[in-house]
Amino acid sequence: MRLFDTARQAVVPFEPYENRVGMYVCGITPYDSAHLGHAFAYHVYDVITRRLRADGVTVQSVRNVTDVDDDVLRVARERGVDYLTLATQELTLFDTDVRDIGILAVTSEPRATQHVPQMVRWIEQLVAEGFAYARDGWVYFDTGMLPEYGRLSRLDAATMITLSRERGADPDDPRKRHPLDFVLWQVSGPDEPHWPSPWSEGRPGWHIECSVMSTGELGVPVDIHGGGDDLIFPHHECELAQCEAAGVAPFVRHWVHVAMVRYEGEKMSKSLGNLVFVRKLVEHTSAATVRLLLAMHHFRESWSYEAHELDDAHARAETYRSATASGNALAPDAAREFKHEFLARIDDNLDTPGALRVADDTATAILRSTASGADAVAGDSVLASMLDIIGVHFTRALPESRVPSDAA
Numbered sequence: 001m002r003l004f005d006t007a008r009q010a011v012v013p014f015e016p017y018e019n020r021v022g023m024y025v026c027g028i029t030p031y032d033s034a035h036l037g038h039a040f041a042y043h044v045y046d047v048i049t050r051r052l053r054a055d056g057v058t059v060q061s062v063r064n065v066t067d068v069d070d071d072v073l074r075v076a077r078e079r080g081v082d083y084l085t086l087a088t089q090e091l092t093l094f095d096t097d098v099r100d101i102g103i104l105a106v107t108s109e110p111r112a113t114q115h116v117p118q119m120v121r122w123i124e125q126l127v128a129e130g131f132a133y134a135r136d137g138w139v140y141f142d143t144g145m146l147p148e149y150g151r152l153s154r155l156d157a158a159t160m161i162t163l164s165r166e167r168g169a170d171p172d173d174p175r176k177r178h179p180l181d182f183v184l185w186q187v188s189g190p191d192e193p194h195w196p197s198p199w200s201e202g203r204p205g206w207h208i209e210c211s212v213m214s215t216g217e218l219g220v221p222v223d224i225h226g227g228g229d230d231l232i233f234p235h236h237e238c239e240l241a242q243c244e245a246a247g248v249a250p251f252v253r254h255w256v257h258v259a260m261v262r263y264e265g266e267k268m269s270k271s272l273g274n275l276v277f278v279r280k281l282v283e284h285t286s287a288a289t290v291r292l293l294l295a296m297h298h299f300r301e302s303w304s305y306e307a308h309e310l311d312d313a314h315a316r317a318e319t320y321r322s323a324t325a326s327g328n329a330l331a332p333d334a335a336r337e338f339k340h341e342f343l344a345r346i347d348d349n350l351d352t353p354g355a356l357r358v359a360d361d362t363a364t365a366i367l368r369s370t371a372s373g374a375d376a377v378a379g380d381s382v383l384a385s386m387l388d389i390i391g392v393h394f395t396r397a398l399p400e401s402r403v404p405s406d407a408a
């Protein structure tokens, strides 16, 4: 398989070592429902997983849960519930939403609050080695100690400062030595959860969480590390910095980032009130239609959700369904050729739009086919084996993700 790697800025071969792949994808902050942006990102990692598994590769997939965070605490306060209760409720809803569109269950879903002592130890090491400093109970990573900071995102300092401000950091924090220094540990407010540490009763910063949980769950190097492309900076840049400073290198073999989904041209965000929720889409259409909508877009290209695209996806689903139900067969050469072409498109940097065009041709060929005889191949099985790679299933059987053994 060839995949774009953010660090190298190129489409390069991705080869599993010893038939195993460890994949860490940054997960949700559980305070709101899964929207189309989440669905698109997790769909992409699901396609990677399914494609690798089709070749017999064992994929260990980890998706973390940021269950202590300003947003979780704020929403818990607003709703008058305990923040962990809120996180558990929202996580259950999220898991149901992604499962309902056929996204395979991950191997593990570690929660930040269950790994705080490891984070404290990691921060202690960074402080001891001079890569971090404590100020008023807070601890910051000293980006001045790492000249290569910015290497992953390839941004200059001024752009990084602007982006960090837009994305929740405070470059003007007077405790910082440098505006780009980032929080490893923060003092908890009076009504906030807190853990003991050498610096204060506090809580970890967001970036340290993923360094600790990715390397803790998968070891190093992590084969694939992913998330939305808005995580390249600062989140993944900071993760990389912490790991290199702590001597955990190489940290990641292949960085895979998924482009944003917009709504009628604007960024889809809670603050703009333009979120398209997965649950609503599935209720109004079908899981297959939602997955086809997602697969119609390349993971590296930002796209804007337009309702008419859902109609296109629905029409496609109906064509595939008719071909599947036709009972027609394909000549063996044709069946082999279609399958080969489909996989070639997926292996070419996850060209799912191209793969769908092959599936369209396959469905058309099945519908027109008069092939028969002992060596003819059932059309439904040819199409099903392709569509399984993009998580589309037409059978009434339980989706794979509900089978408990799948999580093993």
Ligand SMILES: [Zn+2]
Pocket (backbone or CB within 6 Å): 025, 026, 027, 210, 227, 235
């Ligand atoms: Zn993360």
